[in-house]
Amino acid sequence: MSYARFFVEVAQTENFREKFLEALALRAMRPLDAEEDIEERSGWCALGDPYQLELTHERVFFNNYLNLGFRTDRWAIPAPILRTKLHEAEVAYLASKGREKLAKREKDELKQLVVRKLRKQFVPTVRVVDLSWSLEENLVRFFSHSARTTAAMADLFAQTFGVELTIEAPYTLAARLGLSPEQERSWEELEMTRLTQVSHAGQASTVALGEN
Amino acid sequence: MQLADRIEKRRFVGREFLLFLWLESELFEATLSTQKHGSFGLWLERTLVLSEGKESTKITAPMPGLGREAKEALLRGQLPESAGIRIAWNDDETSLVLKAESFAVAGLKLKTVLDKEEPNELLAELTGGSKRPPRKVQPEDDRESFYERMSMTQEFEELFETLYHDFLNVRLSHLWREVVEPTLQRWVAGETIDADAYLKARSPKLAVATIEQRPSNEPLELTAQL
Numbered sequence: 001m002s003y004a005r006f007f008v009e010v011a012q013t014e015n016f017r018e019k020f021l022e023a024l025a026l027r028a029m030r031p032l033d034a035e036e037d038i039e040e041r042s043g044w045c046a047l048g049d050p051y052q053l054e055l056t057h058e059r060v061f062f063n064n065y066l067n068l069g070f071r072t073d074r075w076a077i078p079a080p081i082l083r084t085k086l087h088e089a090e091v092a093y094l095a096s097k098g099r100e101k102l103a104k105r106e107k108d109e110l111k112q113l114v115v116r117k118l119r120k121q122f123v124p125t126v127r128v129v130d131l132s133w134s135l136e137e138n139l140v141r142f143f144s145h146s147a148r149t150t151a152a153m154a155d156l157f158a159q160t161f162g163v164e165l166t167i168e169a170p171y172t173l174a175a176r177l178g179l180s181p182e183q184e185r186s187w188e189e190l191e192m193t194r195l196t197q198v199s200h201a202g203q204a205s206t207v208a209l210g211e212n
Numbered sequence: 213m214q215l216a217d218r219i220e221k222r223r224f225v226g227r228e229f230l231l232f233l234w235l236e237s238e239l240f241e242a243t244l245s246t247q248k249h250g251s252f253g254l255w256l257e258r259t260l261v262l263s264e265g266k267e268s269t270k271i272t273a274p275m276p277g278l279g280r281e282a283k284e285a286l287l288r289g290q291l292p293e294s295a296g297i298r299i300a301w302n303d304d305e306t307s308l309v310l311k312a313e314s315f316a317v318a319g320l321k322l323k324t325v326l327d328k329e330e331p332n333e334l335l336a337e338l339t340g341g342s343k344r345p346p347r348k349v350q351p352e353d354d355r356e357s358f359y360e361r362m363s364m365t366q367e368f369e370e371l372f373e374t375l376y377h378d379f380l381n382v383r384l385s386h387l388w389r390e391v392v393e394p395t396l397q398r399w400v401a402g403e404t405i406d407a408d409a410y411l412k413a414r415s416p417k418l419a420v421a422t423i424e425q426r427p428s429n430e431p432l433e434l435t436a437q438l
Contacts, residue, residue: 166219
């Protein structure tokens with residue numbers, strides 16, 4: 001099990017669950033359509049079932065957890081097939097026009113046409129990453145470490161719930177555990193530990209470390 | 213200091229936390245303790261990545277922290293970026309890889325009961341076992357399995373957070389500079405450390421009492437004994 005933790009703070013009003021469900025309905029996954037000119041799309045689905053896109057209270061709320069699947073569909077047409085079909089289409093087009101070369105615009109349009117046709121013969125790849133939001137802890141656990149997937153999820157999360165996710169950091173955890181005013185001051189003054197190389201003469205020489 | 217700076221400019225504290233765990237697991241022979249959890253086993257295993265800027269050292273070994281290579285990397289200014297950690301606690305063993313700056317967890321293995329896989333029907337048939345049809349997984353099972361997994365995850369996180377809390381009490385006090393840093397330097401240099409004296413010196417309550425009685429600017433007596 002691999003996951004990253006995010007800190008999130010949302011004012012939980014009396015009917016926040018209903019509001020969340022309304023927002024989720026707007027951002028639930030819409031499967032890709034071959035006629036659309038779009039390569040990839042992400043949206044929410046039910047936890048454990050990527051094809052369940054009806055996000056009801058029962059499917060989303062597990063006591064004090066809000067659970068979702070972050071689903072991403074992507075067209076993945078094998079490159080050799082695309083190249084072959086494109087070449088065939090170009091040859092046929094040139095023959096029909098009695099020409100030897102294609103303009104760039106014609107080439108692009110042909111490619112779009114071929115891609116659209118091929119998409120009808122393939123199904124998009126479906127990837128799902130689980131997400132669990134512990135409403136009591138203000139913590140979101142996202143079960144992936146991929147930077148690209150995480151960034152896409154954080155965007156969708158912000159669009160859906162209207163709040164930004166803060167990736168867990170030593171400070172966010174320290175703040176949740178509780179720092180005294182004195183410790184807060186110490187935190188601000190912290191400098192990275194510098195280990196020293198002890199020379200044979202017993203003198204210490206500092207190995208300089210840059211601050212992050 | 214802005215909140216963003218407190219977060220971003222102090223991510224190195226996570227690296228120091230890993231360094232602290234590494235030091236103490238070596239000094240206390242892989243047995244750490246917290247007031248809340250008592251004693252448990254904790255040691256670095258399989259992988260240790262240290263880095264500073266573009267320079268990085270990856271050590272893959274059963275006990276990656278024990279070798280000289282890891283200490284040399286520390287002396288070159290690198291600090292732990294991630295480490296494989298094994299925790300033996302509550303008659304169970306958990307292993308994971310902890311990333312220092314985000315506290316992200318990879319490869320956490322939990323000994324759940326409800327998550328066990330259904331028996332392989334084909335394998336059972338081939339080996340003459342029972343042909344009982346597999347149990348249909350009910351939504352309630354999914355929920356129970358989820359609660360069990362989250363509860364175990366939270367147990368692990370609570371242990372980890374307690375360790376981090378104890379670390380912060382030391383890191384955000386004079387004890388870090390006066391006790392832990394000198395010990396780290398001697399440990400990295402390969403010197404023998406008196407673990408008992410170190411523990412007494414870095415125990416916040418005892419150290420505070422000692423500090424109150426000493427004149428300022430005078431080194432801690434216990435520190436000097438380390």
